[in-house]
Amino acid sequence: MSEPLAEDQPPARKSKLPLLIGLVLALLLGGGGFYAVYAGLLFGAPATADAEEPELEPLPDIAFVPIAPMVISLGQGGSARHLRFTAQVEVTTTHEDEVTLLMPRILDVLNGYLRAVDVRDLEDPTALIRLRAQMLRRVQIVAGEGRVRDFLVTEFVLN
Structure with a gap:
């Protein structure tokens, strides 16, 4: 069972x-x-x-020379627009006084160049790189070879 x-x-x-x-x-x-x-x-x-x-390298021997703010009128007649422009020039400290002395010529070259640029080129956001390179070259020619290292645009307002 x-x-x-x-x-x-x-x-x-x-x-x-x-x-x-x-x-x-x-x-x-x-x-x-x-x-x-x-x-x-x-x-x-x-x-x-x-x-x-980490040990930091010392900064290079540079100085910045400010360019006075510029207001440039663009266009013709009733459609006139304005560009507010401010920049600084990077130089070595040994050439700082020489570039400061040449600032009226630099302002004249920049004013003439920016007035000649077409408004459509100024409105293009990618044009600032090209414009900066053109202005750097013109400032280097005015200041003399080897005095200007770089050109820094600090204000670029188009209204």
């Missing part, structure tokens, strides 16, 4: 020991991984708070 099923007995309980072991191992491995990365054992040099600052 077969034995009757015991309905009185509760089902067998599963052990929570594997879950507990897995949790402890996960914490240990996570902590070990964090320490290995933090200490620099895995990825590069150790992270220290008092790391050496």
Whole structure:
């Protein structure tokens, strides 16, 4: 005969020991991984708070000579528009006084060039790079070779 099923007995309980072991191992491995990365054992040099600052190179021997703000009238008749323009000339400090002395000639060249440029060219956002290069070349010719290093446009407002 077969034995009757015991309905009185509760089902067998599963052990929570594997879950507990897995949790402890996960914490240990996570902590070990964090320490290995933090200490620099895995990825590069150790992270220290008092790391050496990189030595900076000294700035080149330059000076900036400001160009007085210019308002240039553009167009003809009733459709006249204006351009407000400000710039600075980058020079070496040895040539700063010479370029400052030549500023009236530089203003005259820039004023003549900007008045001759078509308004459509001034409205084009990408034209500023070309205009800047043209103005730099003209200022270099007026100031003499080797005196002017760069030309920086600081304000260019067209109304």
